[in-house]
Amino acid sequence: AAAEKGGFDTFMEKEINEQPKAVEDTLLGRTDAEGRLALDELRIDPEELKDVQKIIVLACGTAAYAGTVAKYAIEHWCRIPVEVELAHEFRYRDPIIDETTLVVSISQSGETMDTLMAVRYAKEQGARTLSICNTNGATIPRESDAVLYLHAGPEIAVASTKAFLAMIAAAYLLGLYLAQLRGQLFQGQITDILADLHKIPAKIQEILDNSEQIKQLARDMADTPSVLFLGRHVGYPVAMEGALKLKELAYIHAEGFAAGELKHGPIALIDEGQPVFVVVPSPRGRDSLHSKVVSNIQEVRARGAKTITVAESGDEAVKEFSEAVFHVPETQPLLMPLLTTVPLQIFACALASEKGYDVDQPRNLAKSVTVE
Ligand code: G6P
DSSP states (O other): OTTTTTTSSSHHHHHHHTHHHHHHHHHTTOBOTTSOBOOSEEOSOHHHHHTOOEEEEEEOTHHHHHHHHHHHHHHHHHOOOEEEEEHHHHGGGOOOOOTTEEEEEEESSSOOHHHHHHHHHHHHTTOEEEEEESSTTOHHHHHSSEEEEOOOOOOOSSSOSHHHHHHHHHHHHHHHHHHHHTTOSOHHHHHHHHHHHHTHHHHHHHHHHTOHHHHHHHHHTTTOSEEEEEEOTTHHHHHHHHHHHHHHHHOOEEEEEEGGGGGGTGGGGOOTTOEEEEEOOOTTSSTTHHHHHHHHHHHHHHTTOEEEEEEETTOOTTGGGOSEEEEEOOOOGGGTHHHHHHHHHHHHHHHHHHTTOOSSSOTTOOSSOOOO
């Protein structure tokens, strides 16, 4: 069993540590000799893809947070409106779909019943369907018009880690593919973003190699009853995923919020000693988002919160307001989730292990939920 886990104590640790390879494999072999992107399977006329008016991303759990990252990237690069919806909500609200709608499902297993039923419903309504999936030949990709496989290798631990990063990487590829098809970005821009994507695996490795500090923090915080996570822009789904990992693995009350929403309610939760993780946007990003999030950090701190920040290396501004800072290497602001997620996964895994829980098989959860 130790060999199966590649020398790690748990599949979860193994899979967290496999993330550089998982992302690399998702990105591998996607371009032809001219540097143009392609999908694995395409049973839609590319002309139809050019005419897509709206994208709806359908997924459940962790995959739905990857979907929110996908929305930010695809809208920015392709200028196509993107909605993200939990698959189990979608069918029951009379959604507006037609032949010009592209439904993108995201599923590690490709067997999640809620997602499958939503995809079938969308097809019946005339939508084109595209599956982002980790499991070759699974039901959802088989029933979809187009497929982009993650190639991240089997994921054994029930809570998703490497598949999440691979889903995000795949969503970027899809965004770039659609931008290329529709002439929305110059080929040179696409090549530049791809080059930055290819630098991500080494940067994830850097985070993994320097993870002792976050593991120690997790051990020190093992008795904490509640942890909040704040993020903004693509940091928002990362905050949601950080909270989900902690619920799933450590059975702790955890919630993720959009940092801008703080003042509209969640700030009332802040009390003396409340731990708050903040996923800080790049100081090089657009529209002063960084300074707004730094103000949020000050606001919760003024009310007694213990703030722990995940920030870009070189971001010194957050230091004086943070109990602890975890730096991640620089990349394009849109690509940051591939890095900022990693310390949060390590934190949840180490905290749950400290509490003596089985991180591979958390109570009440199944790897693939094949009932509605
Ligand atoms: C289950 C798992 C989650 C996963 C979700 C979606 O609830 O416990 O970790 O995110 O299903 O799974 P999928 O295979 O569709 O990505």
